[in-house]
Amino acid sequence: MKIAIIGTGHVGGALGGRWARDGHEIIFGSRDPQGEKAQNLLRLVPGNVRVAGTTEAVSTAEVVLIATPWSATRDTLTRAGTTNLAGKIVIDAVNPIGPDGLLVGGNTSAAEQIASWAPGARLVKAFNSTGTGNMSNADYGGEKPSLFLCGDDAEAKKVVARLAAELDFDPVDCGPLSMARYLEPLAMLWVTLAYNRGFGPDIAFRLLKR
Amino acid sequence: MKIAIIGTGHVGGALGGRWARDGHEIIFGSRDPQGEKAQNLLRLVPGNVRVAGTTEAVSTAEVVLIATPWSATRDTLTRAGTTNLAGKIVIDAVNPIGPDGLLVGGNTSAAEQIASWAPGARLVKAFNSTGTGNMSNADYGGEKPSLFLCGDDAEAKKVVARLAAELDFDPVDCGPLSMARYLEPLAMLWVTLAYNRGFGPDIAFRLLKR
Secondary structure: OEEEEEOOOHHHHHHHHHHHHOOOEEEEEEOOOOOHHHHHHHHHOOOOEEEEEHHHHHHHOOEEEEOOOHHHHHHHHHHHOHHHHOOOEEEEOOOOEEOOEEOOOOOOOHHHHHHHHOOOOEEEEOOOOOOHHHHHOOOOOOOOOEEEEEEOOHHHHHHHHHHHHHOOOEEEEOOOHHHHHHHHHHHHHHHHHHHOOOOOOOEEEEEEEO | OEEEEEOOOHHHHHHHHHHHHOOOEEEEEEOOOOOHHHHHHHHHOOOOEEEEEHHHHHHHOOEEEEOOOHHHHHHHHHHHOHHHHOOOEEEEOOOOEEOOEEOOOOOOOHHHHHHHHOOOOEEEEOOOOOOHHHHHOOOOOOOOOEEEEEEOOHHHHHHHHHHHHHOOOEEEEOOOHHHHHHHHHHHHHHHHHHHHOOOOOOEEEEEEEO
């Protein structure tokens, strides 16, 4: 396929490189096609790869990957041209990540509200992002489901992690309580996959490591 | 340990049952200890298990699990008593799930904003919740990382899923574009684990099935 990659950063480079290796035609869209960043990318990514202006890249491609920094995304799309994008398959790999988390979406969580209602409690967010079937029986044939947890009290988290390990989960300490802003959405993902997407409740997230 | 479980639903029953089997002392806290729901739970969960009023359960326990519906959570904590909870390990398994998603946190996403800036584009959220190292090489020794994606255009999603599969990911169609509200936080979880929690970037999420 002809794939335009808008954004000359790590995401675009990694995906462009792999897809080029598999025989796809890659067009990196750049505001400055002759600039150092775009030309460097071209040297690093072998295969059927070229650089073009954003509008040209988008017009030519069957599939457009947007891998821009969030702050540049709106301008980039304007530059690409709304009419060029209409009807086209566009992959959004953008995350609106700011210094304090997501710039779009929630900046609080149930956990943090609960903490304010129970002052002094050594609160740990846990067991919210998997199903009750998994809590009863976490056996996935040797692949342990992860149990994501977070909180501000290290000792409390150790206790909860031990309780999770007893249930044959692999506990994953995700950091401070404010990480619940991401563990609560993770639960929504689990619920949706299990009950709206046909997977059923015999699913679990596992954090792979290598 | 002495574990109070506040909430007589599925989460409390599942965790209470497993922990009781492992020798922990379980006290289900209920607004109505003699009521049908609490007494049923008692019949279903064998072991060192009893039911008490919320305040008593919390006062007695070393660890308190909150597994109430979100709508009941604040009142339940008030009933438990702030002073009883202070200093105690409290596990928050609550999710603020309403009919349209999380009641706390984000109710939009970068993806949805992008869709409004590129009207008519066949937008798919994808490749946002894993690292570039994984995009380049998704080999985890036979355990394929999942590639979570979402969008409103089924054909577009099939194309993107095929592109992901070519990179040795296991594509997971999470539903409509609004699911980006949960895939964007998933990315924050990945980033935090990789760069703030010492895991490094050689980690990936996998959806286990059985």
